[in-house]
Amino acid sequence: MNIKKEITIYDLAKKLNYSPSTISRALNDNKSISKKTVKLVKDTAEEMGYRPNVLAAGLRNNKSKTIGISISRINRHFIASLISGIEETARKAGYNVIISQSNDKYKNEINNTKALYDSRITGLICSLSMETSDYEHFKQFTDKGIPIVFVDRVPNKFNSYKVVIDNYSAGYAATKHLIEQGCKRIAHFAGEQHLNVYEERKKGYLDALKEFNLPIEENLIHHFKTLSFEEGKKMTAKLMAMTNPPDGIFSANDTAAVSAIIYAKSKGIKIPEELAIIGFNDDPISSIVDPALSTVSHPAAKMGEISAKRILEHSKNNYDQSVSEVTILNTEIIIRDSSNRKKLLP
Template sequence: MKKEITIYDLAKELNYSPSTISRALNNHKSISPKTIKKVKEQAEKMGYRPNTLAAGLRNNKSNTIGISISRINRHFLSSMISGIEETARKSGFNVIISQSDDKYENEVRNLKALYDSRISGLIVSLSMETVNTDHFKPFINQGIPVVFVDRVPQGFNTYKVVIDNYSAGYNATKHLIDKGCKRIAHFAGAQHRNVYQERKKGYLDALREHNIPVDEQLIIHFKTLSFEEGEKATNKLLKLPIPPDGIFSANDTAGVSAILCAKKKGVKIPEELAIIGFNDDPISSIVEPALSTMSHPAMKMGKIAAKRILNHSYKNHDEEVSEITVLRTEIIQRASSDKK
């Protein structure tokens, strides 16, 4: 392994003091443009890299935003990250991304690593398993801004960026009702997560307000809303004496699974079974018939979250921050619910 080039090596090569080299690399006004150019050209020639970690240790923070998500391969989360990164980059910030694989223990471990890296702010979408939020307290105690996006904890005062999940759940269900559905099933996510709890409430209220009885057999609770869970749930529903004529899935993955499973059983979609999902993942427009869904402004949510970090004063706050941004969603109608 080659020796790491330091400012002392540059100083020796150029016959400048280490302090002059340091100021030149940081474009200090006391150093002439000619000297700055000379130092930077020599630094590039010798392969010098600034030690940002050391700078973070000195300043007790770095120009880095930490991101903790469940799975990076989910379209919603990858779009959210794009929004964060684009906004951070414009302000000279970098990002560090960690994924929990929806496991609480992984999230705790990842957050400790981010904390030890002296990040300037943290953006989080909680893992499916997370209930206890004690692992966020060190950030709050140190005045490090924390922004929760989409999956947010209850009763935790900080920045939050969410959509109106209740209205989205209500509108998705009403869409199926307006298409003539009378027995609407719901693929519900884990109910300790705010997003799935609110979507289910919207579903229930839409049924009640349109005088459609709530049938508990038609509500299936999932652990992760995976493709496999969607297939299993659809098989179960289609075996009922009176199967549903509509399904509102709390995500697109399970909704697409329902389409494919129903087609294998010879069920006509949407004539016999209308389906709507949630998130507008790319897979929703590829499946045949294409899946109706609810939009989810992931990139916008990421940009707003990053701005909350960048606009934070970084000073000690006498009171806890409590600020919630709520964005709206809309129905994207495709063939899976387009009953004539």
């Protein structure tokens, strides 16, 4: 088991009788090196099995070609798609992607951002943890001119790039859709209200009710810790046991919405006739559940792509850090059988 020695630009320099500077420039297509030499250098680099050491380059430039990601957890469909979009565009540009999961813990997010900083990332893409309401730990980046792109779950009081969907409009549209299907008493499964996404979805819901002169009933609005399957099931049970149960549910995510469908079915409640349901995210489960769940689709991969591009552009042009450029992407209401009462009409 003998370990082969690494080939460096010095080895190339010695072999070709050039200085390391020339080799470096040739490899980077510096125009002050003749095309002939560039070709020669690149060919022998290939031939000798030279592989650049990005750590050395990174040290010298005080920046590695790396994008850092801080998210809650990977194994959720939306997040996985987001990361997929980031990775794809980053890699095309020759950048690596480092991921870190907060598991929705504030403390983890702090430690992770530190670790990412220590790697001298070119930029950070972050979707906040559930618990985060203080943003001090992001200053280490802005202090050093390192761009941050917040995506989906973003802070309202922090100057930086943001890539989001219009949660308000989506919440409004989802609720309006239920109203148009004839729902009069629509419940809302809401998420943590200090997170912009859930706060805005709820606002949209409330405004739609107002718009159509439907009363806002506080006992139909429930704030969930995690919008999990279990939570959703329990809440659906509670709601449907009311003397005057709701005839519609707008859930801030699909998991809870699906749990509502499954619970209602098990109790013989007809969907959508007695209870129309719409979720949020367009998770794979939403098209599999029976009846299929209406929902709001997120352009997750696209959001990742745009976020990555923000970082790449910034590092090219060195934009003014103090500018907070917000990108708002369109959502789409996907109507399936869980809410489509009109389809049932002759």
